[in-house]
Amino acid sequence: xxxxxxxxxxxxxxxxxxxxxxxxxxxxxxxxxxxxxxxxxxxxxxxxxxxxxxxxxxxxxxxxxxxxxxxxxxxxxxxxxxxxxxxxxxxxxxxxxxxxxxxxxxxxxxxxxxxxxxxxxxxxxxxxxxxxxxxxxxxxxxxxxxxxxxxxxxxxxxxxxxxxxxxxxxxxxxxxxxxxxxxxxxxxxxxxxxxxxxxxxxxxxxxxxxxxxxxxxxxxxxxxxxxxxxxxxxxxxxxxxxxxxxxxxxxx
Numbered sequence: 001x002x003x004x005x006x007x008x009x010x011x012x013x014x015x016x017x018x019x020x021x022x023x024x025x026x027x028x029x030x031x032x033x034x035x036x037x038x039x040x041x042x043x044x045x046x047x048x049x050x051x052x053x054x055x056x057x058x059x060x061x062x063x064x065x066x067x068x069x070x071x072x073x074x075x076x077x078x079x080x081x082x083x084x085x086x087x088x089x090x091x092x093x094x095x096x097x098x099x100x101x102x103x104x105x106x107x108x109x110x111x112x113x114x115x116x117x118x119x120x121x122x123x124x125x126x127x128x129x130x131x132x133x134x135x136x137x138x139x140x141x142x143x144x145x146x147x148x149x150x151x152x153x154x155x156x157x158x159x160x161x162x163x164x165x166x167x168x169x170x171x172x173x174x175x176x177x178x179x180x181x182x183x184x185x186x187x188x189x190x191x192x193x194x195x196x197x198x199x200x201x202x203x204x205x206x207x208x209x210x211x212x213x214x215x216x217x218x219x220x221x222x223x224x225x226x227x228x229x230x231x232x233x234x235x236x237x238x239x240x241x242x243x244x245x246x247x248x249x250x251x252x
Contacts, residue, residue, distance in 0.1 A: 001070070002029040004047040009037030041145030041152040048138060056135050058128035064176045072172045073132035080109050081168035083161065085131040088175040104169055112164040113213045119158065120219035128153045130175045137163050155201050162207050162216075201225060
């Protein structure tokens with residue numbers, strides 16, 4: 001395997017830590033890229049553009065993987081599934097007492113649309129880091145991360161699902177996600193949610209329609225986008241958007 005590390009304009013000792021890691025692990029193929037800060041999506045796109053393997057996994061710098069992380073995901077994606085994801089632990093603000101396992105409605109091999117519907121309804125929890133993607137699907141359909149500080153991962157995963165036939169939802173707990181509520185809030189506050197078009201998943205309505213995913217469209221419009229419309233309200237309150245304009249955006 002190869003490891004691709006992208007330094008998204010950090011101002012601490014990240015550079016020194018990475019170079020030391022590369023020096024100590026000369027037996028592993030490691031690629032290192034540094035760039036000006038542009039958000040997680042732009043950093044991940046650099047990784048995608050320089051990846052050479054058949055499969056793609058994403059790992060956040062402050063999380064941990066189980067010892068069988070790669071093995072379980074690789075075994076789960078096969079001729080019957082274009083996508084695989086597992087369960088994970090969620091730890092709030094480094095408090096081990098808050099640790100719990102995220103449970104999913106979908107289990108085993110399921111049709112991609114049913115996984116999409118459950119994902120939109122927050123009944124199945126898919127993230128970049130508990131999943132494995134086929135690079136050929138990403139490249140063939142030019143799937144890339146949008147320029148968002150928040151929600152770019154949901155848009156990427158959802159778009160990828162629309163190019164899949166089946167998904168494998170394994171029961172194994174393979175990852176520990178450390179949720180930082182303060183950092184998450186700062187990322188949301190960077191966004192300019194003043195119109196529906198600026199919501200990360202807005203453009204997926206057309207894609208789901210092209211797939212003939214009626215249930216997918218309904219789940220997206222009446223589930224995910226309905227909730228995300230609250231962020232438009234935040235944008236309205238913070239940016240003084242004209243209420244008539246907001247109402248027209250929401251109704252259309």
